[in-house]
Amino acid sequence: MLATIGVASIDELFEQVPESLRLGRELDIPTGLPEQAVYAHLRDLAARNTSAEDEITFLGAGMYDHYVPAIIDMLMGRSEFLTPYTPYQPEISQGGLQVMFEYQTAISELTGLPVSNASVYEGPSAVAAAGYLAKLANGKTKFVVSRGLHPHSRETLLTCAHGYDIEVVEVPLRDGVTDPDAWAAAIDGDTSAVFFQQPNFLGAVEDAKALADIAKDSPAVVVGSYDPIPLGILAPPGECGVDVAVGEGQTLGNRLDFGGPSFGFFAATEAYLRRMPGRIAGETRDVDGRRGFVLTLQTREQHIRREKATSNICTSQALNALAGVVYLGWLGREGLVELGELLLQRTAYARERLAALDGVAALHEQPVVREFALALDVDGLEGVRRVIGRCQDAGVNPGYALGQAYEEHPTGLLVAITEQRTRADIDRLAEVLEQALVAERAGAAAREVRA
Amino acid sequence: MSEMLGATPMQREPAVTIFEKGAAGRRAFVAPESGVPQRDPEELLEPRLRRRTPAALPQVSEPELVRHYVRVSRRNFDLDSGFYPLGSCTMKHNPRLHERVAALPGHARLHPLQDPQHAQGALELMWNLEQALGEVAGLPHVALQPSAGSHGELAGVLLTRAYHEARGEHRTKVLTPDTAHGTNPATVTMAGYEVVKVGTNPDGGVDIDDLRSKVDDQVACLMLTNPNTLGLFDPNIEEIARLVHSVGATLYYDGANLNAVMGRSRPGDMGFDIVHYNLHKSFTQPHGGGGPGAGPIAVSDRIEPFLPRPVITRTETPDGAVFDLDHDRPQSIGRLRGFQGNYGVFVRAYAYICSLGSDGLRDASEIAVLNANYLLARLRELCGEDLPLAFGERCMHEFVLSSTPLKKATGVRTLDLAKRLLDHGFHPPTVYFPLLVDEALLIEPTETETKETMDAFAQALAEIVREAHVDPSIAQNAPYTTPVRRLDEAAAAKTPVIRQPAA
Known part of the structure; x- marks a missing residue:
């Protein structure tokens, strides 16, 4: 090969690199290992994590331990889906493009909105992407954000909005849901977009239609961040006056994976079709009249429009979106509703059961569909953390310490339900939590005596 | 010619979507028994808040579902089947070991909000990956959070902005060469800067005279790929870095082409302040037909205070190293997404680095x-x-x-x-x-x-x-x-x- 090139050594090929910039030493990285040794190392690291396989977990707060059907592993592992690049050559990418088209259809059905792209990175960055859409669409100067929006979504929006200089105003919660009066007061003629989450971070179902209605007389784009699973039973954003519905797609057939990769969905009304970020697959015909699919409306995108693009996104989450559409097909029309009703019943049971424990109260009384917030009678966030630790020692992860993100709820505990958490699991949680609270309060009393 | 050849079997098979298949009542999913006392559903969720018509999702059995997607998959070309010389995309082999280790439940079923005490293996893996990536780039501080190259770019330009703002400066322009990836100018606009293009010289490198005429105290950053998208290493890179730094601007490295120089030359040594990596290019994350990827960034000391949060910390204790997530980063640009990033991608990239060394x-x-x-x-x-x-x-x-x-x-x-x-x-x-x-x-x-x-x-x-x-x-x-x-x-x-x- 060197002779064909006409050089004597590989070093000669690097002569373009100035002498002073050649590393001239080995990288300070361990030398390579054979496959078995790498497997063993990665297995040992995995063994030092406590996964949902190792404990009964009620941890949610944005990602949930739903069952991932076996066909998803099989299909995601197929070379034909796993190893191609973005479908730049449609004639040999019909598989991926058709999956995108089907995915867009599924998301459109789920949200009740006519337009969906082929995925964005994940939930919180999808919220930020919706903000950028609004900014480009109306050029106004302010985002109004419900405090019920996931803290990571709020922070991501803030990070990105700072880049293009938009003010972000937060609206507090009242009785567990977005305070409608404060919401109305915050929205005005300078509002570029308003953001709420359904169900919100405290698990409460918002009156999405009422929130959207309030924004109707302003220029604001109404953005709803939705958990897709309860959409089997909750009114879809398209029927509530939401302009852009986004959300975290992990619950649709994707693993927890310590936070990713999953996907973000992004759906909108017809008005925003040509302002959408990311890839969109469209149907067309080939020269012989056969049905086929292509990436379409590409004049929105960075590789064509460059600095005038609607977004900079290029690689997104196609494989994870595949898992999403397969999962929705697996659940099917009736299955999504049945799953929603199942979670509704179990969540109601769990909230009632836990709130009846000594030292536990419901943090709000709003309707809940898959997650709910409790207030524990303990000493602040640290008390909650100790209670969680005690429960984990007993093999149950009771949920998320709300005080980390909501200083107004220092003793809050957010408990999530999936179809993998049975009544026996919920009863076990009640038992473990009760014991942990007794121990915590005994410990607190002992600490007081010492003090 | 096509008439002469006749249609192939696959061409004769019309594309039919999953929504055109199945029949009412068919399904794959069987819901578990709720097991709890049944309450009136409308008492738990009033009709006003409810969906009236079910989403028109497919109604298919599992065998139909499997056959549909397997057949659809066969309409794709893929890297495992053939040569894929797609420039700037680095379509290298995707070792299957990586899929196996990423699927271990300790990685795959780990909740992102698990207490760090119970996620020591994951945090150690991320720490080790940060160390290795930093060494490859020649820059000491790595943040894994961004989800793809363009997301890393956004992080990089926002870091630049934060850096200048911390010094009380509000610059307006970012320079990109006319050979740049489209994501570069798109990112610049998203971060609130104006794009200024720099020309290319007859040898394919940055036109130094053009650069000199455009570098001033309003320039926040120059974004560059080296080797560039022509596949050429810019021999003037040190002069370019000197010019950019002379006006206080940062130099950003688009890591799309890092696969040319690993272990031979390092962007940090060339004078770059901020680098992004495409773990789905140089580090074998399968591209998945358009993602997932990951776009970690590495930065120099002066940019470090602004890194996205949380950052991973490592503390030596008598019982060994302990890893944690540090959210208390007052100068941070903040988050760019939820949780800690595309961890499953980190597992694969780390396995690759362990394999190759x-x-x-x-x-x-x-x-x-x-x-x-x-x-x-x-x-x-x-x-x-x-x-x-x-x-x-x-x-x-x-x-x-x-x-x-x-x-x-x-x-x-x-x-x-x-x-x-x-x-x-x-x-x-x-x-x-x-x-x-x-x-x-x-x-x-x-x-x-x-x-x-x-x-x-x-x-x-x-x-x-x-x-x-x-x-x-x-x-x-x-x-x-x-x-x-x-x-x-x-x-x-x-x-x-x-x-x-x-x-």
Whole structure:
């Protein structure tokens, strides 16, 4: 090969690199290992994590331990889906493009909105992407954000909005849901977009239609961040006056994976079709009249429009979106509703059961569909953390310490339900939590005596 | 020609979506018994808040679902089946070990909000990956959070902004060369800056005089790829860095082309302040037909305080190292997404680095450059007249040909060459990029391809060029053997059908 090139050594090929910039030493990285040794190392690291396989977990707060059907592993592992690049050559990418088209259809059905792209990175960055859409669409100067929006979504929006200089105003919660009066007061003629989450971070179902209605007389784009699973039973954003519905797609057939990769969905009304970020697959015909699919409306995108693009996104989450559409097909029309009703019943049971424990109260009384917030009678966030630790020692992860993100709820505990958490699991949680609270309060009393 | 050949079996099979299959009542999912006392559903969730009509999702059995998606998958070309010399995309082999280790429940079923005490393995893995990536780039501080290259770019430009703001400066412009990836200018706008283009000199590098005339105290940053998208290492990089730093601006490295220089040369040593990596390019994360990826960034000391949060910390204790997540970063630009990033991608990239090690990473880049130069030499030998190299004599890990002479002689364009390559069973190179080369073909073979594969590709391209001189219409009407033939993209954009029409 060197002779064909006409050089004597590989070093000669690097002569373009100035002498002073050649590393001239080995990288300070361990030398390579054979496959078995790498497997063993990665297995040992995995063994030092406590996964949902190792404990009964009620941890949610944005990602949930739903069952991932076996066909998803099989299909995601197929070379034909796993190893191609973005479908730049449609004639040999019909598989991926058709999956995108089907995915867009599924998301459109789920949200009740006519337009969906082929995925964005994940939930919180999808919220930020919706903000950028609004900014480009109306050029106004302010985002109004419900405090019920996931803290990571709020922070991501803030990070990105700072880049293009938009003010972000937060609206507090009242009785567990977005305070409608404060919401109305915050929205005005300078509002570029308003953001709420359904169900919100405290698990409460918002009156999405009422929130959207309030924004109707302003220029604001109404953005709803939705958990897709309860959409089997909750009114879809398209029927509530939401302009852009986004959300975290992990619950649709994707693993927890310590936070990713999953996907973000992004759906909108017809008005925003040509302002959408990311890839969109469209149907067309080939020269012989056969049905086929292509990436379409590409004049929105960075590789064509460059600095005038609607977004900079290029690689997104196609494989994870595949898992999403397969999962929705697996659940099917009736299955999504049945799953929603199942979670509704179990969540109601769990909230009632836990709130009846000594030292536990419901943090709000709003309707809940898959997650709910409790207030524990303990000493602040640290008390909650100790209670969680005690429960984990007993093999149950009771949920998320709300005080980390909501200083107004220092003793809050957010408990999530999936179809993998049975009544026996919920009863076990009640038992473990009760014991942990007794121990915590005994410990607190002992600490007081010492003090 | 297609009439002569007749339609292939796959062409005769019409595309039918999952929404056009199945029948009412069919399903795969069986809901578990709720097991709890049943309450009136409308008491738990009042009708006002409820969905009235179920989403019109498919109604199919599991066998139907499996058969549908397996058949659909066969309408894709993929890296496991054939050569994929897509320039700037680094389509190297995806080891299956990585899928196996990423699927271990300790990784795959780990909740992102698990207490760090119970996620020590994951945090150690991320820490180790940060150390290795930092060493490859020659920059000490790494943040793994961004989800793809363009997301890393956004992080980088927002870091630049935070850096200048912390010094009380509000700069307005970011420079990008005219060879830049489209994501660069798009990112600059998203971060609130104006894009200023810098020209390319006759050797394919940054036009230093043009740069000098545009560098002033309003410039926040210069974004650069090195080697650039022409596959050339810019020998003036130190001078470029000096110019950019002389006005207090930062130098940003788009890591799309890092596969050329791992273990040979480091962006940090070249003077770059901020680097992003594409773990789905140089570090083998399978591309998945358009993601997932990950776009970690590495930065110099002066940029470190602004990194996205949380950052991973490591503390030595008598019982060994303890890892944690530090959210208390007052100067941080904040989050760019939820949780800690695409951890599953980190697992694969880390497994790759463990497999190759320091020597293997350097070998990978050396062979990538060797392969690119070999394929370039073969193509110049076989069709150099019709498809000349756009710039220079040699290349790094990729190179750009221009088919302008062929187009003049035969009317066959780069697009036609690409489409005809499909009939030969090859994925075409990147076409019409970089923009400054007329009729460009950007070719990147990567280190994982054999000499035989590259020889076969060169022969195929030479055959297509020969054929073009005899009968240009063959390439102009190609492809003939793919599941569908040329598609009407204009019609798709004019009257968009982007979902299955409701029944």
